[in-house]
Amino acid sequence: MKYLFTLIFVVAVVATSSGQHLVPGNTDVVGLSAESAGSMQLVESGPNSFFSVGSAYYATLTHPFLNGTLSNFTGVYFLQFNDRGIPRVGGFISGSGNLIDAFSYRGGLTIAGRSGADLFPSGGTPLSIGTAGSMEYLANYDQYGQFRKIVSVWDLDLSQYPQSIVTMDERTGAVYLAGVSAEPYNVKGHGMIGTEWQQYFYLLKFDSDLNFVKAFTAGFDLSQQSGSYIQQSLTITPDAEGNVLVAGSWDGGGQPVIAGDTLTYLAHDTQGLFAVKLNAAMEKVWLKEGVMWGFDHKTGIRKGFAMKNGDVVLTGMTTTGYFQLGETVIDYTGDVNGSDRYILFAMRIAPDGVVQWVRPIPTMSPYWGGEAPLYWEALRWHDEMLYLTGEFREVSFDVADRLLEKLYYEGIFVAALDMNSGAEQWGYSISSDNAEIYGVDVDANGNLSMIGRTGAIQEYEVMGADSVSGANTVVFNLGLDPGGKPLWYNNAHLQGLGSGLYDGDMVMLRDGEVFAQILKETSDPLLIGDNTLDPIYSTSVILVQLNVNNVLGGRLLNQQGEPVFPATVIAYKTMPFGAYPVVDSVKVNEEGIYLFKGLYPGNYTLIAHPNPEKYPDAIPTYMGGFTSWNAARFLDLLMDTNTNFMDIALRELAKLTPEDGSGQMLGNVSYSDEASAKGGAKGTKGKPYKKASILLVKKAVKKSTLADTLIAYVETDDLGDYVFENVPDGAYTLYVDLPGLPMAESYDVVIADNKMYGLDFEVGIEEIITTGTVDVEEQEMPEQADRLRIFPNPGNGLLYINLPVTGDYRIRIYNTVGKLVDSREILSTAGLFRMDVTGLQNGMYLLEMEGNGSRRVARYVKR
Numbered sequence: 001m002k003y004l005f006t007l008i009f010v011v012a013v014v015a016t017s018s019g020q021h022l023v024p025g026n027t028d029v030v031g032l033s034a035e036s037a038g039s040m041q042l043v044e045s046g047p048n049s050f051f052s053v054g055s056a057y058y059a060t061l062t063h064p065f066l067n068g069t070l071s072n073f074t075g076v077y078f079l080q081f082n083d084r085g086i087p088r089v090g091g092f093i094s095g096s097g098n099l100i101d102a103f104s105y106r107g108g109l110t111i112a113g114r115s116g117a118d119l120f121p122s123g124g125t126p127l128s129i130g131t132a133g134s135m136e137y138l139a140n141y142d143q144y145g146q147f148r149k150i151v152s153v154w155d156l157d158l159s160q161y162p163q164s165i166v167t168m169d170e171r172t173g174a175v176y177l178a179g180v181s182a183e184p185y186n187v188k189g190h191g192m193i194g195t196e197w198q199q200y201f202y203l204l205k206f207d208s209d210l211n212f213v214k215a216f217t218a219g220f221d222l223s224q225q226s227g228s229y230i231q232q233s234l235t236i237t238p239d240a241e242g243n244v245l246v247a248g249s250w251d252g253g254g255q256p257v258i259a260g261d262t263l264t265y266l267a268h269d270t271q272g273l274f275a276v277k278l279n280a281a282m283e284k285v286w287l288k289e290g291v292m293w294g295f296d297h298k299t300g301i302r303k304g305f306a307m308k309n310g311d312v313v314l315t316g317m318t319t320t321g322y323f324q325l326g327e328t329v330i331d332y333t334g335d336v337n338g339s340d341r342y343i344l345f346a347m348r349i350a351p352d353g354v355v356q357w358v359r360p361i362p363t364m365s366p367y368w369g370g371e372a373p374l375y376w377e378a379l380r381w382h383d384e385m386l387y388l389t390g391e392f393r394e395v396s397f398d399v400a401d402r403l404l405e406k407l408y409y410e411g412i413f414v415a416a417l418d419m420n421s422g423a424e425q426w427g428y429s430i431s432s433d434n435a436e437i438y439g440v441d442v443d444a445n446g447n448l449s450m451i452g453r454t455g456a457i458q459e460y461e462v463m464g465a466d467s468v469s470g471a472n473t474v475v476f477n478l479g480l481d482p483g484g485k486p487l488w489y490n491n492a493h494l495q496g497l498g499s500g501l502y503d504g505d506m507v508m509l510r511d512g513e514v515f516a517q518i519l520k521e522t523s524d525p526l527l528i529g530d531n532t533l534d535p536i537y538s539t540s541v542i543l544v545q546l547n548v549n550n551v552l553g554g555r556l557l558n559q560q561g562e563p564v565f566p567a568t569v570i571a572y573k574t575m576p577f578g579a580y581p582v583v584d585s586v587k588v589n590e591e592g593i594y595l596f597k598g599l600y601p602g603n604y605t606l607i608a609h610p611n612p613e614k615y616p617d618a619i620p621t622y623m624g625g626f627t628s629w630n631a632a633r634f635l636d637l638l639m640d641t642n643t644n645f646m647d648i649a650l651r652e653l654a655k656l657t658p659e660d661g662s663g664q665m666l667g668n669v670s671y672s673d674e675a676s677a678k679g680g681a682k683g684t685k686g687k688p689y690k691k692a693s694i695l696l697v698k699k700a701v702k703k704s705t706l707a708d709t710l711i712a713y714v715e716t717d718d719l720g721d722y723v724f725e726n727v728p729d730g731a732y733t734l735y736v737d738l739p740g741l742p743m744a745e746s747y748d749v750v751i752a753d754n755k756m757y758g759l760d761f762e763v764g765i766e767e768i769i770t771t772g773t774v775d776v777e778e779q780e781m782p783e784q785a786d787r788l789r790i791f792p793n794p795g796n797g798l799l800y801i802n803l804p805v806t807g808d809y810r811i812r813i814y815n816t817v818g819k820l821v822d823s824r825e826i827l828s829t830a831g832l833f834r835m836d837v838t839g840l841q842n843g844m845y846l847l848e849m850e851g852n853g854s855r856r857v858a859r860y861v862k863r
Contacts, residue, residue: 563592
């Protein structure tokens, strides 16, 4: 990652109150006066909406969007909310009391459930269970909550009860069901599976319309009578190329057969591990096997993440300090702090099965065979950051060379890893006399929020101690920025300080909106901050939007101090990777005043866009009066910041006329194929970048600021094209200004009564580079002076390197874990050197060039 924050003035705005507690914004309650409340979860269905999905048994279910009141309800219900916490649609499937999982694809909702009775979906036709004793089903609704389809997975006998897990491919909407069985099952629309196995695991694939596609099975054949069995806890990870990775474990002395390969016989005190990659036709691509010492169902690989380049990151846990899969080994058995301990781990595997890196998070807690398993969770932010969070007991440990201390008996931690290298970025911890995690999520900017349960006393790193005297159950909600800095927290507890808060979940939308859901099985009111929530139902699910009370405002003035109107002010929230997202925008009133209310905590910059018809010479201007984000002022906005003095002085610049000169510069700005992958045109260029700011700066003899030497400003049109006309003779530099993206390269152009064509730029996911072919100097920025010029990048392995002068050179290529994978020594004349590295697997590499007394490095992506 590159951080070229030159000339940035950071303004820390002090909050008006010293508290860290947020108060609830909108709330919504589902009455569940029930014999038993089931599982529940929040599912993000787009940047500005989410579903709340839950189940109940013999409940009086009460909500305006669920037909008002449903008596004696057993089944699954759902509600969709917008980013203000207002319900938009609702629905239910009665007859099923068991929610397996729920997912969203293209804004809709897919529900996987299990039932022992006929199903009656709202808005759809009933689904009969027939003569079977159990049914697993899939159902989906569109983004408007309208019923689309419901299907039964199996044709079962009366005594058969599958216990499948379900995963969705978020890229295609395909649904995978997986499980284990010791008897054949009849898949509806396919036929019997498992007839050749004594005990086996199955993987069923359905498309996004819930049509059956393919089945895969593997296990112990009928000739083996070993009593071995495959664990139910399989991990299913669809990758970005239409394949799927299945990971699991088995116990006993048998030898399972997977896609024709017989796995190794195990000793009595070990578990076998396997990871098999299947293509879209459910055929084996590769297979890895391994072992884990000990004999415990809590261990193994439990969650996977598909990356855009086809790699997969797997996460899991060992309770013995030992884990081995293929050539990868984690061994803490000789370490007094590692043997017989819960150790969380993550690894990244390339498409060909080669492990790129492995990272253990050791000594979470000692392991005793009879104790309850420690909860842990993993989630990722883009392909950049992997967040691992879990519980730990009795032992403090280090993450990123920082001690995560635990003052009380139990703790909760967050560890942030770089997904490209596996390196630890930061760690954070909470401790209490008891601790439990309910849910965790991340927004578009990498901010993390988690909800969980603690005791009366909690210790937060950085923020210190907090307590709710006398409480038996406290539900906390904590926000952390991408660097691990606490943004806010709040506590919720019962007014009577007793127990009765049993479950929860949370979701964080694109712009940071946080929603927490809590199951309350008591009539005692719920207290959050200074608010009392008093649902009338003895059992209820309470959805709370966490509110922020901040105010950020100021005036937009011209250079004469006069108000500028009409105009719009846009808030950009910083993030550690890529272009900054627009979080909000407000109109300026006739007095030039703008006002933001309720921006979620984070680091921001503002930019003003005046009306171009009234202010034809105006330039979009950042807070601080600058025209470039490299020079813009930034501020840390807290949840209760209250300031109205952030004035913006608008910059204006008269258009160049024929009297100024006759030169002309033309070019184009487009996304790279990688940056425009979602909906972008493919080919030699990505989709056009519309309304990009292009700055023309005259090179001064004396050192000057960018603002002092600005000559002209234009924006790209709908095709990404731009043109400067009437340019006077002289030497210039061209810049593209996009908030958050550094200029890795720019053009130095000399105009002498001429026209310059092809001054093209490409906007990648990390930086902006030049792509033109005109005879002008491609000037590397000072911050990128040691950058090696490689193109095309990304590429297929046939690349060109620009060698500055004639001489002897050595080029070395390293993978993401620092291993040397290629080395060349060449004698070359100045110019382009062609290099073939098509034999390398797809992924990211570091190229190092040494020669003629200089050393330059660059990143290269092969795909």
